[in-house]
Amino acid sequence: MTEAEIIEALLAFIDRDEASEAAFERMALAVFAYQFAHNQPYRRFAIQRGRTTLTVRNWRDIPAVPITAFKDLTLSCCPPEAAERIFMTSGTTQGGVKGRSYHPTLSVYDRSMLVNFRQRFMQGLARIEMGILFPDEQAMPNSSLAHYLSLAKRDCGAPGSAGFIGADGLDLPRLTAALERAEAAGQPYALLGASYSFVHLLDALAAQGRRFVLPEGSRILDTGGFKGQSREMGADAFYDALSAVLGVPRSRCINMYGMTELSTQFYDDGNAACPPVKSGPHWIRSRVVDPVTGRDLPEGTTGVLVHHDLAHFNCVSAILTEDAGVMVEGGFRLFGRVDGADSRGCSLAVEEFLKAARG
């Protein structure tokens, strides 16, 4: 398939209402064949694992690339310089080396994001006034999250929607004014942003002793965890605080789980209880594997998540994450990054060493 053909096929696939196992498989094998043909490092990786277009018969056989490979290798079917956009990870680990995802066009990413976002976050609303707690795309042109949030605002934000994080950080006076307006008008309001930005907001509001009761139908979307950018909060404490300070019930606090190395996001249906079940649309599927052997683990057993995201067609679609999870009815539960710190004895593990070596 050519690039134009695969893009066309994927856009059509995303526009379907759903996909059977067989339909997903056909598309997945086509995408794998495309990546095997055009992405040389991935081709070498697959061959080394004994997987080629001849031996891969099932989408589960498609070799999943460890997420760190996005830092070490140029994983792209198009020449990197031909990419319309390159999204980069924040580079907080591995000595500042950033994982890169190359997008020859954002049409597939944007379609994937919007179809899914409308269904899982908008839930029937055409538009809602949004407050964005993240820098905009001009400030962070390589951030997939900045692009995601700008799409949300552009295509699903009602008039008055605005970003509240600028060069000087959180613009609290403007944000509280927006929240007051929403409260007074009785219009539902949506706050979206990085999880750590919400912690800064909670701390700032607590310092002022401010609380809001946002109107019925208001909602919150947080993503990305705290990443050392704010104090760490347990999930229950975090959603309790959001609910108490902003008046949005925990069932309307939705967490998005996404990554730079994917073009599709996962959502839960609110955080009334944690950890909630997360799931994605019909063009992404997940497995839980034993990280050493790469083999599927039975439902109910904790392992490491592998995602097969057909929309991430230009890099690789199958990635082995560093996130622990368990498959359950309707999706998976996410337990966060796997961390062997407690089981290491007095020997030294890689991350601590790198951290110390960097000083």
Next chain:
Amino acid sequence: MTEFAGHLPGLSAAEVEWRVLDFAAWGESVQVSVPLLTEPQGCALAARIRENARAYLKTLPVAEIVSTIDKAVARLLDRNDPWRRKAEAVLPVVTGYDPETVRLGLSGYLRTFRAPQLQRFLAEDFVNPGILDAFQPAVKGGFTRAYGPELLLHVWAGNVPGLPLWSLISGLLVKAGSVGKVASAEPLLAGWFARILAEIDPRLAECLAIVWWKGGDAESEQVWLKQADTIVAFGGNDALAAIRERAPVTARFLPHGHKIGFGMVSAAALDTRKAAPLARLAAHDVMRYEQQGCYAPQMLFIERGGKVSPREFAEHVSRELAGFARTHPRRALSVAEAAGVAAWRNAEEMRAFDGGSRTVLGDAGDPWSVVQVEAAEALAPSGLNRTLKIVAVDSLDAVMPLVAPFRNFLQSAAIAAAPAELFRIAGLLGEAGVTRISAFGRMTAPEAGWHNDGRFNLLDLVTITEIEQSAEFAAEGFAPYAD
């Protein structure tokens, strides 16, 4: 099977709240009850240990303490003793190490605590160990005597069985009342040792307590930190920094942070006759305790120019690891440990695509991984649990710039080289911060009297009281026989 961890003189089991930790391996499971003391219980216990040590332990000649420890260690070395049998049965389930590793490891380790080895231990730090019993003449004049702390707190980490005995025995030798906090990963052996001591000398056993709190539980930790005169702590740098911050400024703090070990093989050791046995010893060091100990090798530097190339040596090591996988199976890995192994191996595989200078040996599903690298590469941790990087170098001197930047993490290095080269390289390694050089095959079994992390095990614990010559001479003037 249920086991009770800890040793709490003066407290009955019924007075204490217990938490149950579950362990399973090798088709068996063990429940271990660990004590959760309240703050008043902790304070009372600390006071009791301090008082008991003052009243009894500090009055014992060090030779008698050595003799009692020797008897206790003999019990644990006797394969027919009930305590030894219990250790062999239970520790593999708790730690996950295969029964053979535990059996051999225990014997090898405990042997370093018999009377002759303890005497060596004492002699390493004290020219005259009698200084622990009475004032001894000082070279400069006057007299000196060494006193251990009244209350010594040990915060143990890690899951190499028995490691706590090292500092516990050091504490006894300097006559310190000891409180040891066991790690959740191996909470038993220290308490058993205390109970064996109790069978030999009950009053001695009342001078030490074995307790538990959940790692990182600052509140429980605080109770003990504020009681101790001296704190010996093992763990990662973050955990140690947290303890240092909470410890009273008047307490002596002796931290043992995480360390990384490595090995070096000279071309002289790489002929066809010597290479295979050497590879077996190196693989043994990797296999033993799944690299969980700070002394385990995570990287080997192999000199080019021998009859056996670095690549061939890596293949030898791989074969030996494959053999050990059968005789000493790797313990079951947690998800986090498995992810650590996979992340390391995956990253190496990815880098292997850059060119032909890196080879990943073994299959992803094998319970071991070896990566061989042709280009010089700086020291870095492996994925642990039998993962090893083998780096080719043009000369052993080329290793120094690769390890020197990590001075704060260096400790053990194994060297296979001829005597002149051994001493020359040892000098360079010492300058770089390495504190222990051993043979291959002995990395995980430091000898008796080892200066852990380059420090004095006993000397660091004591304070010296001096009777200056002036006092001695002045006293003469007040003697009844004075003219």
